[in-house]
Amino acid sequence: MYQSVNAQCCSAGIPVGGSTNIGILEKNNFRFTSFFSYSESAGYWSGSDKSIFNLVKRASYQYVGTILSYGLFNKLTVETEFGYYLDKSQIYDFESDVNIKNQGISNGIISAKYNVLANLNNPFEWTVSSGVKFPFILDYARENNVVLPRDVQTSSHAMGIIGQSFLYKGYPINGIQLFLINRIEINYKDYKDYKFGPALISAFFFSYNLEQSNYTGIAQIRHEFRGKDAFEDTKLDATGGHLVFLSPQLNYSTNKWNFSLLVDIPVYRYYNGTQLGNTASASFYVTKNFDLASNKAELPFLNNNTAKN
Amino acid sequence: MKKLIILFVVITLVSAFTVGCTIYDDEQIQEQALDENGNDNGDDNPNSTIEYTSLIADETTLPTGESTLITATATGEGLEYYWSASLGDIVGSGEQITYTAAFCCEGSNTITCSIRDNLNTWKHKSVTIEVSF
Numbered sequence: 001m002y003q004s005v006n007a008q009c010c011s012a013g014i015p016v017g018g019s020t021n022i023g024i025l026e027k028n029n030f031r032f033t034s035f036f037s038y039s040e041s042a043g044y045w046s047g048s049d050k051s052i053f054n055l056v057k058r059a060s061y062q063y064v065g066t067i068l069s070y071g072l073f074n075k076l077t078v079e080t081e082f083g084y085y086l087d088k089s090q091i092y093d094f095e096s097d098v099n100i101k102n103q104g105i106s107n108g109i110i111s112a113k114y115n116v117l118a119n120l121n122n123p124f125e126w127t128v129s130s131g132v133k134f135p136f137i138l139d140y141a142r143e144n145n146v147v148l149p150r151d152v153q154t155s156s157h158a159m160g161i162i163g164q165s166f167l168y169k170g171y172p173i174n175g176i177q178l179f180l181i182n183r184i185e186i187n188y189k190d191y192k193d194y195k196f197g198p199a200l201i202s203a204f205f206f207s208y209n210l211e212q213s214n215y216t217g218i219a220q221i222r223h224e225f226r227g228k229d230a231f232e233d234t235k236l237d238a239t240g241g242h243l244v245f246l247s248p249q250l251n252y253s254t255n256k257w258n259f260s261l262l263v264d265i266p267v268y269r270y271y272n273g274t275q276l277g278n279t280a281s282a283s284f285y286v287t288k289n290f291d292l293a294s295n296k297a298e299l300p301f302l303n304n305n306t307a308k309n
Numbered sequence: 310m311k312k313l314i315i316l317f318v319v320i321t322l323v324s325a326f327t328v329g330c331t332i333y334d335d336e337q338i339q340e341q342a343l344d345e346n347g348n349d350n351g352d353d354n355p356n357s358t359i360e361y362t363s364l365i366a367d368e369t370t371l372p373t374g375e376s377t378l379i380t381a382t383a384t385g386e387g388l389e390y391y392w393s394a395s396l397g398d399i400v401g402s403g404e405q406i407t408y409t410a411a412f413c414c415e416g417s418n419t420i421t422c423s424i425r426d427n428l429n430t431w432k433h434k435s436v437t438i439e440v441s442f
Contacts, residue, residue, distance in 0.1 A: 055374045055411050092409070094376070098400050140393075144402035147393040192395075229413070231396060238412035274373075274412040 238273025387427030
């Protein structure tokens, strides 16, 4: 189960801030997750209406990321996440189209997840996590000695903190699982005094195991609120807003391998001011679990292949 | 195995951070305060070959989404032009660029062009463009 985050101001987004593998691991277990994301934005929006404004005709990115997780204890998992933009570009609608492209490493995240509540008999779990987002690149990327637009920069150039709550309720008889994830991201200023707005993300997942098969279907509805960015302590009016996504996902699990494909479809958008709108995103995840110890699962979430991811 | 994995994670993070932090070190531009007119004579190196005449924008007030040309005029040996904007986008490179800004960047924006010669001396100028709806 994965969650991706879209749409900073005027861009195709920054996935590493929100690509989240939510499962907690048993002690001495290790999990490797690799994923590829593609996202595209086109067309401007004012509030919740389409705008005739046109400057950037199309923005997109291709991103590969890695998440490494390790179960320090049965109730505590540490995780690190980092990634690389294979391509991040935007095409300006000038007399002749101008395509500005960039590629490079994104931010990293180090976090710890702690299981607060777990009930095996009546499957229920509550796990909280907190982490630090840090930039690998501090300076703005340039091409031909020109600072590239902020929306094609691959890094936020600044530190941030992340907090997350994960609630799980399972109905094993029906093969149904419900998840609720709430996440907050707070960003700090970069050295140029630019600060991305805070993000509040709530996602509800409905997961259904197809009987006697390795396939699981998941439907996700996600609300993302983004506060306004600020430059030199002045909020920028045309940044941030509300987005609601519907994300169907298909999982295939076998022998501790897990493959997952999901698509993000925006179903509601409200942008502050006028901004470039996200059109669609798709991601493909591969996960492999390594059992470095022979501990039995102690959490309800761990007893289910699908939920592990 | 456990130690190997921890070692792998540590090495990955340290190397990525080290590489990331040094990628643009050789492109760091000397940060120098500009005077109230957006001019700066750069360092006092008497050997500087740079004669930085002007930095002129075709339009100094710009409707959101429109663009304007900005031209740096200078003479010297082996000149390189470094451009940056407080907010908004720069398209192009060299002596003349195109500046444009969307709604996110309304307000008074500073575009700076720093010039370096083959003796590694610098001179800077900036121009202010008012972006409004």
